[in-house]
Amino acid sequence: MTSRPEFAARTAGMRPSKLRELVAAAARxxxxxxxxxxxLSLGGGLPPAxxxxxxxxxxxAERALAGAAGAALQYSATEGDPELLDLVGADLAGRLRLPxxxxxxxxxxGSQQALDLIGKVLLDxxxxxxxxxxxxxxxxxxxxxxQPRIVEAPVDDDGMDTELLAGRLRAGLRPKLCYLVPNFSxxxxxxxxxxxxxxxxxxxxxxxxxxVEDDPYGQLRFAGADLPxxxxxxxxxxxxxxxxxxxxxxxxxxxxxxxxxxxHRALAVAKQATDLNxxxxxxxxxxxxxxxxxxxxxxxxxxxxxxxxxxxxxxGAVADRLAGRLATPMPDGGMFVWASVQTPGIxxxxxxxxxxxxxxxxxxxxxxxxxxxxxxxxxxxxxxxxPAGLVAAVDRLGDAFDDLTASG
Amino acid sequence: MTSRPEFAARTAGMRPSKLRELVAAAARxxxxxxxxxxxLSLGGGLPPAxxxxxxxxxxxAERALAGAAGAALQYSATEGDPELLDLVGADLAGRLRLPxxxxxxxxxxGSQQALDLIGKVLLDxxxxxxxxxxxxxxxxxxxxxxQPRIVEAPVDDDGMDTELLAGRLRAGLRPKLCYLVPNFSxxxxxxxxxxxxxxxxxxxxxxxxxxVEDDPYGQLRFAGADLPxxxxxxxxxxxxxxxxxxxxxxxxxxxxxxxxxxxHRALAVAKQATDLNxxxxxxxxxxxxxxxxxxxxxxxxxxxxxxxxxxxxxxGAVADRLAGRLATPMPDGGMFVWASVQTPGIxxxxxxxxxxxxxxxxxxxxxxxxxxxxxxxxxxxxxxxxPAGLVAAVDRLGDAFDDLTASG
Numbered sequence: 001m002t003s004r005p006e007f008a009a010r011t012a013g014m015r016p017s018k019l020r021e022l023v024a025a026a027a028r029x030x031x032x033x034x035x036x037x038x039x040l041s042l043g044g045g046l047p048p049a050x051x052x053x054x055x056x057x058x059x060x061a062e063r064a065l066a067g068a069a070g071a072a073l074q075y076s077a078t079e080g081d082p083e084l085l086d087l088v089g090a091d092l093a094g095r096l097r098l099p100x101x102x103x104x105x106x107x108x109x110g111s112q113q114a115l116d117l118i119g120k121v122l123l124d125x126x127x128x129x130x131x132x133x134x135x136x137x138x139x140x141x142x143x144x145x146x147q148p149r150i151v152e153a154p155v156d157d158d159g160m161d162t163e164l165l166a167g168r169l170r171a172g173l174r175p176k177l178c179y180l181v182p183n184f185s186x187x188x189x190x191x192x193x194x195x196x197x198x199x200x201x202x203x204x205x206x207x208x209x210x211x212v213e214d215d216p217y218g219q220l221r222f223a224g225a226d227l228p229x230x231x232x233x234x235x236x237x238x239x240x241x242x243x244x245x246x247x248x249x250x251x252x253x254x255x256x257x258x259x260x261x262x263x264h265r266a267l268a269v270a271k272q273a274t275d276l277n278x279x280x281x282x283x284x285x286x287x288x289x290x291x292x293x294x295x296x297x298x299x300x301x302x303x304x305x306x307x308x309x310x311x312x313x314x315x316g317a318v319a320d321r322l323a324g325r326l327a328t329p330m331p332d333g334g335m336f337v338w339a340s341v342q343t344p345g346i347x348x349x350x351x352x353x354x355x356x357x358x359x360x361x362x363x364x365x366x367x368x369x370x371x372x373x374x375x376x377x378x379x380x381x382x383x384x385x386x387p388a389g390l391v392a393a394v395d396r397l398g399d400a401f402d403d404l405t406a407s408g
Numbered sequence: 409m410t411s412r413p414e415f416a417a418r419t420a421g422m423r424p425s426k427l428r429e430l431v432a433a434a435a436r437x438x439x440x441x442x443x444x445x446x447x448l449s450l451g452g453g454l455p456p457a458x459x460x461x462x463x464x465x466x467x468x469a470e471r472a473l474a475g476a477a478g479a480a481l482q483y484s485a486t487e488g489d490p491e492l493l494d495l496v497g498a499d500l501a502g503r504l505r506l507p508x509x510x511x512x513x514x515x516x517x518g519s520q521q522a523l524d525l526i527g528k529v530l531l532d533x534x535x536x537x538x539x540x541x542x543x544x545x546x547x548x549x550x551x552x553x554x555q556p557r558i559v560e561a562p563v564d565d566d567g568m569d570t571e572l573l574a575g576r577l578r579a580g581l582r583p584k585l586c587y588l589v590p591n592f593s594x595x596x597x598x599x600x601x602x603x604x605x606x607x608x609x610x611x612x613x614x615x616x617x618x619x620v621e622d623d624p625y626g627q628l629r630f631a632g633a634d635l636p637x638x639x640x641x642x643x644x645x646x647x648x649x650x651x652x653x654x655x656x657x658x659x660x661x662x663x664x665x666x667x668x669x670x671x672h673r674a675l676a677v678a679k680q681a682t683d684l685n686x687x688x689x690x691x692x693x694x695x696x697x698x699x700x701x702x703x704x705x706x707x708x709x710x711x712x713x714x715x716x717x718x719x720x721x722x723x724g725a726v727a728d729r730l731a732g733r734l735a736t737p738m739p740d741g742g743m744f745v746w747a748s749v750q751t752p753g754i755x756x757x758x759x760x761x762x763x764x765x766x767x768x769x770x771x772x773x774x775x776x777x778x779x780x781x782x783x784x785x786x787x788x789x790x791x792x793x794x795p796a797g798l799v800a801a802v803d804r805l806g807d808a809f810d811d812l813t814a815s816g
Contacts, residue, residue, distance in 0.1 A: 251688035
């Protein structure tokens, strides 16, 4: 085939995920045939099975498939099931301050598809895409397929540093888009301050770029007060991405986007070309679930408690047992802590490997940067283990530190 | 935004579907607020609600979501649920004569996503893509996004004319891929002969192009004997696409591909970048359903009967009432008849519009060709109406003919 070398080059930018391999390893109950302790996962970013409302989903399925099950089993409109669009629109009308959100909405096959569609419609090879750094690896991978020049914009305690970005823009940087997770980011755990949200929207308007506001965790806040999305009062500058993967279940594979009016139709046409529509059955299950707002509010409150307890258990155990060796700032929500290694001479990749030998998985920071900018960081997820499991995992991480200092 | 004109150009190739608009019209129970007869649809290519095994799906959902519902609600592997891959692999091992299919398989979000992934991995702007003509509009739309030069290869009674294609290849045409639906194609209803299947595989090997064999209807054969897929004995030249949309329900949004080994990994990496994985819940429902092969065989036998009776009703009614005006060759399976207008001076688009005024929808032939090559053809779908409805629809089509000849 004449085309083999060419497509090999094409997919080189979409580097397959080491993270996925760690996730796969973490999913195994023990390390293959070798007898030993069960692997404890601080690695993957998956919601735990106990966060899934399996019974409510089963009852929703029964209702959606009873009688005339046509809508649940048929193709749906490309934009999404009309009732789901209404429910999402009603939610976003308040949160995004959109007077009429429905004409801006598109149901997507997870937020990952939204990222792909945005790349497909907006990016030509060589275009500049600004991405917060450290960044969600799925965003790097989705955008990389369209061969942009990816510029990393550093995150500090207050989220993406908008003044650093402003300096780059004044110096001539002209991005087509700027990607970030404003709430409890993956992997940084950081939240963009209200002041910076306003500032970012101003920069987008002034320099003519699109903000891609990816918000899968915003409704999983367990400390502090909600902040308005960047899209609030800046709807023509922002594509806002939401997802039910962390709020209900990833297995439904349903997310959504709210786009500026000038972009919405192009995204819908691209969606039709890409997979026609997202699974109608999943959409109808969500309609059944969201039609009971009290149930949904209670479910979300339960999730927030679950993750708060786990975040406290993880950061507390690190403070107790790894003080001076690992720093783990407490996030205000979500699933992740961005830990920094304090011990001189210990590299995060070496620590991650030593941890794996002690049967605990963590993700080294360089996974979240094309520039390998985080050799001293680890992403720790507190989603998969209960408090006792988190304490045990931190103990093993302490053993991994000991292994490295003993051998070093 | 500097990017607006650019993305407008980008999506121009993905022309939105007039077909979708007709489908939307056909889905309405009556023509809006205007009192009048219910629209009868020969237009859309949707399976009818009575073809959906709603009760079996509901029972499968109950099983998949009982107890440890983790697999149904969690992320799945990018390649697909392992048990679903085993079931699909066992089916394809026989049909495609593949000794070890599992390493070639990828579950996709419908076959539409497979087409998008193939375009994404293989096509650069200006590359030649051969597409059978008339062609499935979703394939035209998926490929168009990657800006290839699309060359239409005409179909005759025996499917794509491989000798015409061979002539173009000898004359210097160098496609990267060749797309076709070998069994009861949408829209032509034609089936590629065994001789031409072998010939096409020879041409692909000789001229170094990939065959994209899209086979959503192959298991809906109601006349004649099954033919081996093009992929049989040519696995390194063919991506074979299958789908459960027509065999179980489109609402699950699950298809799959079997790729040459040299292409599989690139497609899986692109899939991961595009939507991470297809809905795990839908995949687990299919595992539950396919785990009972007797149930599935019986269900498919029922579908074949349903569509055979409808195909006979439609072609019989046309022979009875529209002889000399419309020719409708009987297909051996699937959902479509490719009808040709016999009355001199009557254009298919005018007839489709006259038919809509008589409350029956059909799709004019030019929808299925970028070159507008079918001004005298209509696609008639017999999937949506029962025999009596089909006869009534043909009566209305006769009225539409009368309207045109009276006014002309």
